[in-house]
Amino acid sequence: MKKSKAILLLSFCVSFNTLAAEQCETNFTKEGSFFKGKTFKTWAEVEGVSTAEAYKKIYQQIAKGGWKISSSDKDLGIISAGQDVSYGNGKTAPLNVVVEESGSNSKISISYSISGGVSSPEKAVIESFCKTIGAAKS
Template sequence: MKKIITVSALILMTGCASTGSVKNVNEDGGGQKPCVKNFTHEGNMVLGSTFKTNALIENVSKKSAFEKVSKYVAMDGWHITYSDKDLGIISGSQTVSFGEGKSAPLNILINAKGPDSEISISFSTSMGVYSPSESVMNNFCKMVNSVAN
C-alpha cells in the first residue's frame, strides 16, 4: 500500500511539473481580437509561467503607441523599471501578494509597421505564483485597447 501511495504521489508531482508546449488559450481564434487570438500561456504554478500576446494597431504611430501604453501601464499600478522610446521598450513589475519580496515582470515591445504599430507583451510569474490566464489575457487586451483608442 505504501508503494502505491508513493508511486501515485510521484506521478502527480511529475504531471504538475510538466510544462508541456505553449498553449494558445483560444485555439479557434475565429473573429476574435488579436490580443485574444494571439494569447499564449506556457508553464504552470510549480515551475512558473510566461504569458504572451501581440497585436497590430492600425493607423497608430510607434511614438503614439509608446506614449499611450506607457501612461496606461503606469496608471494600472505597474512600476516602470525601464523604458526606451526609440527602441519601443517598456519594462515594469508588480510586487506579488504574499510573495516575500517577489515581483512579476512585464515587458512590452512596440515596433513600427509602416503607418501601424505592432505591440508585443509578455508577463512572467515565478515558481509558486499563480495568475489566472483569463485575467492576464484581459489585462493584455486593456493595454492593447489603450493604444487603439
Template structure:
C-alpha cells in the same frame, strides 16, 4: 414571414460578432507550468498609431493602473513595467515587457509577462490584462 427570416439572419450576425475573439486573445500563448513558473505572451497590431505614440500611451496607462515603470527605451520601442504583488508571505515583482514595432501604418505591440513558480493566476485575467495593455495604445 420574410421579415422573421431577415430578423433571424441579423441576430445571427450579431451573435457571431459578439462571440468573435480579439486578435490579442487569439495570439495569446502560455509556456511553463504552475510549478516551474509561467510566461504569458500576446500581440496585436494597432492601426494608424505610430510606435512613439503607442509607447507613450501604454506607459501613461500603466502608471495610471498602478504599475511602476522599471525601464523604457524609446529608440528600441521597449518598456518594462513592474507589478508588485503579495506572494508567499512577502512582496514580489512581476515584470510586464512591452515591445512596440512599426507595422505598416500602425504599431505591432507584443506583451510578455512572467510569473514565478507556484504563483496562482487565471488565464482569463492574463488575457484581459495583456489585451488591455495593447488597447491602451489606441487613441481615445
C-alpha cells in the same frame, strides 16, 4: 451629413477595437506550470497609430494600472515594469512591452512572467493585455 460622418467614425473605432481585441486573444499564449512558473504572451497590430503615439498611450496605461516602471526606451519602443507579488516574500512579476513599426501600423507585443508557486488568473491576464493594447488607439 455630420451625423453620418460621426457614426461612420464611431463604427470604424469599434471595428478597430474588435480587430485588435481579436488579435490580442488569438495570439495569446502561456507556457510553464504552477510549480515552474508561467510566461504569458500576446501581440496585436494597431492600425493608423504611430509607434510614438502608441508608446506614449501604453506607457500611461501601464502606469495607471499600478505597475512600477523599472526602465523604458522610447527610441527602441521598450517598457519594462513589475508588480510586487502578494505573499511573494519580495518577488516581483515582470511585464515587458515592445512597440514597433509594422508597415503603417504599430505592433505591440506583451509578455508577463510569474515564478513557481505564484498564480495569476488567465482571464485577468488576457483582459489586462488587451486593455493595454487597446489603449494605443484610445
